[in-house]
Amino acid sequence: MAYVNAPVRKKDAMSLVTGKPVYVEDQIPKNALVVKLLRSPHANAFITSIDKTAAMKVPGVVCILTHEDAPKSRFTTAGQTYPEPSPYDRLILDRHLRCAGDPVAIVAAETAQAAERAVRMIKVKYDVREPLLDFRKAKDNPILVHPEDDFKALCPVGADNKRNLCSTDVFEIGDVEKELAACDVVCTRTYHTKANNQAMMETFRTFTYLDEYGRLTVVSSTQVPFHVRRILSNALEIKKSQIRVIKPRIGGGFGAKQSVVSELFPALVTMKTGRPASIIYTREESMTNGSPRHEMQMTVRVGADQSGVIRVIDLYALSNAGAYGDHGPTTIGLVSHKSLSLYGGLSAARFACDVVYTNTMGGGAYRGYGATQGIFAVEAAVSEIAAKLSMDPCEIREKNMVAEGQIMHTYYGEPCNSCALDRCMQKAKEMMQWNEKYPRKVLENGHIRSVGVAMAMQGSGISGVDIGSVEIRLNDDGFYTLLVGCTDMGTGCDTILSQMAADCLECDIDNIAVRGVDTDQSPYDTGSYASSTTYVTGMAVVKTCESLRKKIIEMGASMLGVSVDEVSFDGKRVYVIADENRSVTISEIGYASYEGHNHCLSASESHSSPVSPPPFMVGMAEIDLDPLTGEVNVIDYVGVVDCGTVINKNLARVQTEGGIVQGIGMALYEDIRYSERGTMQNNSFMQYKIPSRLDLNTIRVAFESSYEPTGPFGAKSIGELVINTPSPAIVDAIYNATGLWFDTLPVRAEDIALGLLKK
Amino acid sequence: MFTAQNYVMASSLEEAYTFNQKKANAILGGGCFLRLSKKRIHTLIDLSALSLDKIEEFDEEFRIGAMVTLRDVETNDALRASFGDGFYEMVRHIVGVQFRNCATIGGSLAARFGFSDILTFLLALDCEVELAHAGRMPLCEYAAMKPDRDVLACLYVKKNGRRAVYQTVRQTKTDIPVLACAVSVLNGEYRAVVGARPARAMAVSFDPADPDWISKTVNAFSFGSNMRASEEYRRHLAVVLLTRAYNAIREE
Amino acid sequence: MVVTITVNGTKYTDDISPDLPLLDYVRSKGCLSVKRGCETSNCGLCTVHLDGKPVLSCSVLAVRANGRQVTTLEGLEEEARAFGAFLADEGGEQCGFCSPGFIMNVLAMAHELDDPTDEEIREYLAGNLCRCTGYQSQLRAIRKYLTSKKEG
Known part of the structure; x- marks a missing residue:
């Protein structure tokens, strides 16, 4: 294998680093209308009237659309496989405004200035209602976020809009109460994680136009082009066959763009006016009306015996869907599946959950997708029970961690076919010099140096649901075209899949021309989310290459006038095994396939996996804590990852480093906050701080690979896993420094300093 | 962001002052904070032609023009010789080098932001400001005033060994x-x-x-x-x- | 107001609105590498050189560039390729959306600082946010680039 497991440069790298115009905004047609939105200042209100007369008179304004102009079919903007588990609870424009910033009117004008002016001149009368902002009070609250009768859930997720319920569920394995009663130590704590913004550098953006066939073409910064096609069809009440979606290069997603956010508005304008239209979300809009991580409150009960064997975990999670249920019923599932399953020897486990509607911004998909919240709660609780047992937090994990060969009862009963979690722990301890550093050292300046640990897992694609397809064509002269429907969002999947194809076809990677995504031309793929691309679409590449090789061999054999059993293919030529001098080159086969044949050489295969094998990780944080100011400085972070076979060493490492840093932000300062009226307070990069390069020191990454038999080349996923360890590892380190457990994220310097004062 | 209809490059401090008497007009500093406002400005007043972008050292004091950038004071050798790392410490946390290449001392002082690093540090030194009309006054007096329509021309920092x-x-x-x-x-x-x-x-x-x-x-x-x-x-x-x-x- | 601005060596004379940010001006001249990532002067994506100094083109008004030299990544193609290759070999460009502004500031830093320490590099580039990489690969790329420059 020449390319798999090598640090291959991304195929699009040089165009990105030289600033080529490859993103949505760089390609907007010159005559496109500029679309701006009038947004609700209220978190809960009904529109009683809209007067757009004055606004329509602004020179350059072409159209102003309100709820009266918009289609009336409810839909979800969650990018999921149909039938979506997320309830159909939205309209493009609704009379009922359910969170601050909900769209009231769409303005399209020749210039941004004209559109902005018109937005200011629309006169709206609101019937303002009291907003429901505290998700802990939402269930059965008299304030209903979705009182409408046409609310519907396509899947049995327990949705009940008359109770503010987006979803509810419960499962139990064994007898939890009996096990808890039999434990020597039980640790109970309620954890609270906040909504976080993905803060990808490129905000939401889309442009639309009618093509030469009169079809709606949507060029958008999205992770889910095929889902966008279906969602737009639902929302606009037009046929799916009338829509084409194109994804150019996109400036980061992290799950944010697994929802339809900006696409609807220019699409409606183009449908109404026939003209190209574009929308570029401001950073403020991206912050206030994006698709953030769900805020959750989780109560964990962990029971263990005196020797540190964890026997039972009971977990209840309450999730804030916000105003709309996108990804609400699905994120909640990962809270338990991907936390409880870290522990292989549980005699009993229970998970119950409620996902509730409130008048805050609707949630969405953010890297980790519920696993991040659940793993924080469970891992923090496991560290606490270790402390109660006076046990090293690594030791309790070594004693209880899931191992290869076990059946994961809290993970759909899937077998654990590949797991190097034990080696990850060992390696992380060596790299961190854990035994020397644990638990703490007090420095001369009074600062405390301490360490903390956490484990994590995720899935690899959505088992039995999502699919990836690819097509590979042999062209004249013997180069290949690789068509993919998954979405490279900077992660490098176009390159990673080309690496696999090049190895399977035994050719130079430059001989693979890769192209994605255009729903008219790319083979169907559910999109890049749920850590699926390398594992699911990668397997489709392997299968497609096998089919294509077969066709190449057939063609070569027929050109040589022998049977297929008599020849072999080495990537460069098909040759007769018994007489290697008799051969045809791949170039000759390519040319020949283009002349007088009934079939060009092309193969396309799809792949969907019945399992979702988890990648695993151990994270360790070393912090410097100033006990007087409470400031925490993460001076070193070690992440050791088992993602199965590493396909691209550089890209896997950068994924890990980037995920860890996002996780550090979540642990220490990222926190979406609302005013008493329900408007977001930190709606900019000035107020919502993400880590700068001064906020970190070293991040050290290593890989301890297992081999996943169901994955391409033995690979599993990596993209989401890597955000999950920082919060629990840092909270553990803070405990080891201060003796205080913090259960609410982010843990701010203020909490620590005042906590120590009150100790 | 704000909007502005007109732009004037002031040819004298007096001219800048005259323009600034209109409430709809505004002085353009580095633009970094002004752009956070949604003001509808009639005329932007630019002080760039008034040679206020210099840091000058005299026997008793430094004179720092209102248009001197935060990056200028951060990297100025003479200020470092007199005040050690003080000016560097004052501004090093402010966003980044590109921001500090834009933002000006005058803009930072005139805005009198509560969160101002610059105001906090400079109040620890012995400073005065010079205004187009009010003339020289101690910085602490200026800092306590409500923002008015006078024009800040420069800052004086005493070299008294503090x-x-x-x-x-x-x-x-x-x-x-x-x-x-x-x-x-x-x-x-x-x-x-x-x-x-x-x-x-x-x-x-x-x-x-x-x-x-x-x-x-x-x-x-x-x-x-x-x-x-x-x-x-x-x-x-x-x-x-x-x-x-x-x-x-x-x-x- | 009529201004004359030199963008990447080409002199343009235009009648522009006084509130036009330099960012939008250079994009209108085809310099599409220059990106906008925020409205609060915090992200560094829009970094260009104004008379050789790195500035935020979102905050500098185009009128302020009157009579001056503006350089964007398009004007430094060769240097961008030279450093960009190191970045690409670390996988440190990722989504690439912050790369142009980041590279403009790296090139400014390479001119301004001699032999910077890691801490000095971090501090110089603190105003360039990146959400993908966690910054480590960028630092590795800068180190290798500076070493290769030194070795000539």
Whole structure:
């Protein structure tokens, strides 16, 4: 294998680093209308009237659309496989405004200035209602976020809009109460994680136009082009066959763009006016009306015996869907599946959950997708029970961690076919010099140096649901075209899949021309989310290459006038095994396939996996804590990852480093906050701080690979896993420094300093 | 962002002053903070042609023009020779180099932001400002005034041997401060400045010989709560940072 | 107001609105590498050189560039390729959306600082946010680039 497991440069790298115009905004047609939105200042209100007369008179304004102009079919903007588990609870424009910033009117004008002016001149009368902002009070609250009768859930997720319920569920394995009663130590704590913004550098953006066939073409910064096609069809009440979606290069997603956010508005304008239209979300809009991580409150009960064997975990999670249920019923599932399953020897486990509607911004998909919240709660609780047992937090994990060969009862009963979690722990301890550093050292300046640990897992694609397809064509002269429907969002999947194809076809990677995504031309793929691309679409590449090789061999054999059993293919030529001098080159086969044949050489295969094998990780944080100011400085972070076979060493490492840093932000300062009226307070990069390069020191990454038999080349996923360890590892380190457990994220310097004062 | 209809390059300070008397007009500093406003400006007044972008050293003082950028004061050798790392410490946390290449000393002082690092540190030194009409006045007097329509031309920093130490706590390294403190000393006379309370920076003098100096000093300031911190934490931090700054200056 | 601005060596004379940010001006001249990532002067994506100094083109008004030299990544193609290759070999460009502004500031830093320490590099580039990489690969790329420049 020449390319798999090598640090291959991304195929699009040089165009990105030289600033080529490859993103949505760089390609907007010159005559496109500029679309701006009038947004609700209220978190809960009904529109009683809209007067757009004055606004329509602004020179350059072409159209102003309100709820009266918009289609009336409810839909979800969650990018999921149909039938979506997320309830159909939205309209493009609704009379009922359910969170601050909900769209009231769409303005399209020749210039941004004209559109902005018109937005200011629309006169709206609101019937303002009291907003429901505290998700802990939402269930059965008299304030209903979705009182409408046409609310519907396509899947049995327990949705009940008359109770503010987006979803509810419960499962139990064994007898939890009996096990808890039999434990020597039980640790109970309620954890609270906040909504976080993905803060990808490129905000939401889309442009639309009618093509030469009169079809709606949507060029958008999205992770889910095929889902966008279906969602737009639902929302606009037009046929799916009338829509084409194109994804150019996109400036980061992290799950944010697994929802339809900006696409609807220019699409409606183009449908109404026939003209190209574009929308570029401001950073403020991206912050206030994006698709953030769900805020959750989780109560964990962990029971263990005196020797540190964890026997039972009971977990209840309450999730804030916000105003709309996108990804609400699905994120909640990962809270338990991907936390409880870290522990292989549980005699009993229970998970119950409620996902509730409130008048805050609707949630969405953010890297980790519920696993991040659940793993924080469970891992923090496991560290606490270790402390109660006076046990090293690594030791309790070594004693209880899931191992290869076990059946994961809290993970759909899937077998654990590949797991190097034990080696990850060992390696992380060596790299961190854990035994020397644990638990703490007090420095001369009074600062405390301490360490903390956490484990994590995720899935690899959505088992039995999502699919990836690819097509590979042999062209004249013997180069290949690789068509993919998954979405490279900077992660490098176009390159990673080309690496696999090049190895399977035994050719130079430059001989693979890769192209994605255009729903008219790319083979169907559910999109890049749920850590699926390398594992699911990668397997489709392997299968497609096998089919294509077969066709190449057939063609070569027929050109040589022998049977297929008599020849072999080495990537460069098909040759007769018994007489290697008799051969045809791949170039000759390519040319020949283009002349007088009934079939060009092309193969396309799809792949969907019945399992979702988890990648695993151990994270360790070393912090410097100033006990007087409470400031925490993460001076070193070690992440050791088992993602199965590493396909691209550089890209896997950068994924890990980037995920860890996002996780550090979540642990220490990222926190979406609302005013008493329900408007977001930190709606900019000035107020919502993400880590700068001064906020970190070293991040050290290593890989301890297992081999996943169901994955391409033995690979599993990596993209989401890597955000999950920082919060629990840092909270553990803070405990080891201060003796205080913090259960609410982010843990701010203020909490620590005042906590120590009150100790 | 703001909108502006007209633009004038002022040819004299007096002309800038005249234009600035209209409430709809505004002086253009570096543009970094002005762009946060949604003001509808009639005329933008540019001071770029008035040679206010110089740092000049005289026997008794420095004169720093209003259009001098934060990056200029950060990297100026003469300021470093007189005040050590002081000016560098004052601005190093402010966003990034590109931002500091734009933002100006004049803009930072005239806005009198509560969170201002610059105002907090400079109040620890002996400074005056010069205004187009009001002339020279102590910085502490200027800082306490409500923003008015006069034009800030330059800042004077006395080279009288006063030493200052600047300490802050921030949520992230490039965020505005949760609390900003400076302590300075000249001939045994000590001064404490606290900014980002979150209200504007203020200076008080103190006598470290008094065993209660720290509580008395901290009690001289009012503190409040906002998104970044509570009043209680800020009060606690003031004790910690002023003590540290005092110890640092004593050890110098 | 009529201004004359040199963008990447080409002199343009235009009648522009006084509130036009330099960012939008250079994009209108085809310099599409220059990106906008925020409205609060915090992200560094829009970094260009104004008379050789790195500035935020979102905050500098185009009128302020009157009579001056503006350089964007398009004007430094060769240097961008030279450093960009190191970045690409670390996988440190990722989504690439912050790369142009980041590279403009790296090139400014390479001119301004001699032999910077890691801490000095971090501090110089603190105003360039990146959400993908966690910054480590960028630092590795800068180190290798500076070493290769030194070795000539």
